[in-house]
Amino acid sequence: MDFGFTKEQEELKQQFLDLCEDWRKGGIEDPNYEVILNQPHSPLFYNKVADMGFLGAGFAKEYGGSELGHQAVALFQEESTYQKAPVSLSLAATTINFMGGLINDCGSEELKKRFLPRLIKGEISIGQNFSETGASADLASCHTLVGKREDDHFVLNGYKLYTSFAHFADYGMTMVKTDPKAPRGEGISLLLVDKDLPGITITPMYTLTGERVNQMFFDDVKVSVEYLVGEENKGWACLSKHMYLSWDRRLCLYVGLFRRILEQVLEYTKETMRNGKPLSEDPFVRQKIAQIAIEIEAMRLLSYRRAWAQEQQDRGIDADVIGYGAIVGVFVNSFVNRAASALMQILGLEGQLEPGSKHAPLAGTVPRMYLMYLMRLFVSSGLLYIKNFIADHNLGLPPEG
Amino acid sequence: MDFSLTEEQAMLKSQAREFFQRELPDKATQRAILEDEKGYSPKMWRDMAALGWQSLYFPEEYGGAGGSFMDVVILLEEMSRALLPNPFFSPVILGGLFILEAGSEEQKRNFVPQIASGDKLFTLAFTEPGGGYQASDISTKAVEDKDGYLINGVKLFVPDAAIADYLICVARTSDKALPESGITIFIVDAKSPGITYTELKTIAKDRQYEVVFEGVPVPKVNMLGKLDHGWDVVMKVLPKVYVAQCAQMVGGIDRVLEMTVNYVKETEQGGRLLGSFQSIRHVCADMLIALDSSRFLTYEAAWKIDQGLPFEMEASMAQAWVSDAYYQTCVSGQQLQGGFGYVDDPDMGLFTRRAKMLEVTFGDAEFHREKVAQKLGL
Numbered sequence: 072m073d074f075g076f077t078k079e080q081e082e083l084k085q086q087f088l089d090l091c092e093d094w095r096k097g098g099i100e101d102p103n104y105e106v107i108l109n110q111p112h113s114p115l116f117y118n119k120v121a122d123m124g125f126l127g128a129g130f131a132k133e134y135g136g137s138e139l140g141h142q143a144v145a146l147f148q149e150e151s152t153y154q155k156a157p158v159s160l161s162l163a164a165t166t167i168n169f170m171g172g173l174i175n176d177c178g179s180e181e182l183k184k185r186f187l188p189r190l191i192k193g194e195i196s197i198g199q200n201f202s203e204t205g206a207s208a209d210l211a212s213c214h215t216l217v218g219k220r221e222d223d224h225f226v227l228n229g230y231k232l233y234t235s236f237a238h239f240a241d242y243g244m245t246m247v248k249t250d251p252k253a254p255r256g257e258g259i260s261l262l263l264v265d266k267d268l269p270g271i272t273i274t275p276m277y278t279l280t281g282e283r284v285n286q287m288f289f290d291d292v293k294v295s296v297e298y299l300v301g302e303e304n305k306g307w308a309c310l311s312k313h314m315y316l317s318w319d320r321r322l323c324l325y326v327g328l329f330r331r332i333l334e335q336v337l338e339y340t341k342e343t344m345r346n347g348k349p350l351s352e353d354p355f356v357r358q359k360i361a362q363i364a365i366e367i368e369a370m371r372l373l374s375y376r377r378a379w380a381q382e383q384q385d386r387g388i389d390a391d392v393i394g395y396g397a398i399v400g401v402f403v404n405s406f407v408n409r410a411a412s413a414l415m416q417i418l419g420l421e422g423q424l425e426p427g428s429k430h431a432p433l434a435g436t437v438p439r440m441y442l443m444y445l446m447r448l449f450v451s452s453g454l455l456y457i458k459n460f461i462a463d464h465n466l467g468l469p470p471e472g
Numbered sequence: 473m474d475f476s477l478t479e480e481q482a483m484l485k486s487q488a489r490e491f492f493q494r495e496l497p498d499k500a501t502q503r504a505i506l507e508d509e510k511g512y513s514p515k516m517w518r519d520m521a522a523l524g525w526q527s528l529y530f531p532e533e534y535g536g537a538g539g540s541f542m543d544v545v546i547l548l549e550e551m552s553r554a555l556l557p558n559p560f561f562s563p564v565i566l567g568g569l570f571i572l573e574a575g576s577e578e579q580k581r582n583f584v585p586q587i588a589s590g591d592k593l594f595t596l597a598f599t600e601p602g603g604g605y606q607a608s609d610i611s612t613k614a615v616e617d618k619d620g621y622l623i624n625g626v627k628l629f630v631p632d633a634a635i636a637d638y639l640i641c642v643a644r645t646s647d648k649a650l651p652e653s654g655i656t657i658f659i660v661d662a663k664s665p666g667i668t669y670t671e672l673k674t675i676a677k678d679r680q681y682e683v684v685f686e687g688v689p690v691p692k693v694n695m696l697g698k699l700d701h702g703w704d705v706v707m708k709v710l711p712k713v714y715v716a717q718c719a720q721m722v723g724g725i726d727r728v729l730e731m732t733v734n735y736v737k738e739t740e741q742g743g744r745l746l747g748s749f750q751s752i753r754h755v756c757a758d759m760l761i762a763l764d765s766s767r768f769l770t771y772e773a774a775w776k777i778d779q780g781l782p783f784e785m786e787a788s789m790a791q792a793w794v795s796d797a798y799y800q801t802c803v804s805g806q807q808l809q810g811g812f813g814y815v816d817d818p819d820m821g822l823f824t825r826r827a828k829m830l831e832v833t834f835g836d837a838e839f840h841r842e843k844v845a846q847k848l849g850l
Contacts, residue, residue, distance in 0.1 A: 073473055357845035360848065376475045462757050468747035468748070
């Protein structure tokens, strides 16, 4: 049992911190800077992080993978949000860890060589085009986007919903019902679809916090079979094995983020008076803050355990990566909700003030966080679904009746 | 980070698991020991000593095995899983840690080997009626007299006092402006004249005592640490006690989860297995998450102790989290096991009782969250 980091990991962390410091001091303007799911994102900075090897952990060197371990990546993720570095970890985790992971494990050699190096370097991105009406937690029920095989291509017709990165990702990993007569979970293919193909229409949908997700409409869209990931009609077999990657791939993003928020709240409570005393002397506030700090630490340890387990597995040592990942998924997704709610309570009446409002504490971050993290209850399979998985996989309970 | 046990720790864990399965093969054996006048089995105690368990954490120069705090944590987990009817915690943790921290070289050479060999039992006389774990709660007085001190006062919730050979007694030796000043710790011969023991009836049925001191003489050589500086020692030792207690609670959570999962896998209601109901599956998942989070918060604190790093924040984080997790896990266990778990015979009830006792012992979750708040700079 060892809860410290190696010299190499500490050095890597410092290199990243130095990059963040240089970036802040350098005042570099990135014309392509944007905000993705509430995270600042600079493609220029993303490339630098890719060059340092933080984005390619777990992939073979021949595809541009790095030899940095998963714990080093977790450290980078934690520090990235703590430092408020301009890199969207949601984008990185989806496009590289999840989508790249699917290509890596199920794609042809040719597909791997074409896509993985560019993905890992940050030159392209791949969104996930999975969800539909009646098929979001239950992706195996996908049916609204149908693909008909014609010689060397598929013709796609239908739609997808809630696709987060569709409006800017270069490609979308798309679940297509290529055999509409097949039952649930069968007759599904995974296709890499270029978002600029003729016949694709993308329209925005906005969440409670104003973040953009999308509806995608496909009208006779032709996709070559060379973009098939895995076997035709057997896409669910590939995807279902990797769903766990969607539960915990962000690992320590929330650790760093909440560490930073907690520090800001600590300062706020010391400086702010309520009922004639600093807020920091209120026993209720002290208890709530301490509880958040404790849960951040628990979340941190469970997240690093998952990363450690992945390293063990990569070395050929048996480790329950999926089971540990499920535990992280449930813990994180319920914690962020509780914590955001508790932070609003600590801030009192001012806690309802949103960004741009006069008197808004912490620049109005907290009510935004609260609304945003309601999403964590149902995205990435959904918290309750993952608990069912834990019941099956970790505990061996009888199948649900 | 590395989340694996060493080979030696894995062996210790499986050795302990097998030992308790062998020594406590059924409830009748366990209950007989618990209900015996002594409350423990001297033979089992000697067998444990032969395995080196009492000596595990103590330095080799004092007859110990030179093990780590993590080793003891692993052993305490297993003991708690087995609902060990033995006074291990009192002499090794409560007695041993205080002597190691504050004892003179002569005291360590005298007392530590006796604890390590299992020959002598120690316990801690700390809390008092109506009080908790603050210095201001200590009003038992030790007054200088001839070659030593005379102690007068009442201590409550002293575990295993009636079988102890020595009591580590925290007393007030002077009244100063700050309650933390003026506290001294003594090693008191449990058979001294003037001591009266009354067993308390506790929810955990765990042999805690009221100990009344009436003019109890203690020689000066039995002062542990410096006069009036005992609270400094308390502040150094108690965080380690918290971590050891967390280990006990983690072992309890582990076993409650195991019992509950086994129960819902085998028991039917309404023509189907309980474990096939979604709500029950979710509760079991929550229990597993409580176990894992509790375990690693405890292990992190234990690791920091072994590394010589500051660990007081982690100790209180662990205690706050684990004590809540333990009693909540037991509530879930009771709920899922229904009437079967509610009858007093099966183990579920005993874990529930112990969880509530441990929840308030050495500070409850609220107490420890306040400590965390202070450590955060509030």
